[in-house]
Amino acid sequence: MKIGGDSLKITFGHSFSLKIGMITFFGFLCYAISFLIYQKLLIQFDLSSFVPIVTAIVQIIVFLIGIFLLKEKINIVNIFGIIFLIVGVLLLAYKK
Numbered sequence: 001m002k003i004g005g006d007s008l009k010i011t012f013g014h015s016f017s018l019k020i021g022m023i024t025f026f027g028f029l030c031y032a033i034s035f036l037i038y039q040k041l042l043i044q045f046d047l048s049s050f051v052p053i054v055t056a057i058v059q060i061i062v063f064l065i066g067i068f069l070l071k072e073k074i075n076i077v078n079i080f081g082i083i084f085l086i087v088g089v090l091l092l093a094y095k096k
Helices: 022-044 047-068 076-093
Strands: 007-012 016-021
Touching (some): 007 022, 047 076
16 A cells, blocks of 8 residues: 555535545644644734744745755755845844
């Protein structure tokens, strides 16, 4: 059996049935939880500084995942982009 071959069948009444893999279901569940956490944080913090900081941190995490898990090559443009993101996050964090 292939990885993720196990499936989950969700049925709504007799007319609609949805069959998805367990990995897909787990990914959707993680997305839904992260969305709810993000919405809660948007309510609690100042939107003008929170969104750029979170966006920059996500970009840095994706860059690191690409390097370590996907073995992507680093070039000078990537290095400068990460440096600008870090400097921007630090400026936003210490502006108060």
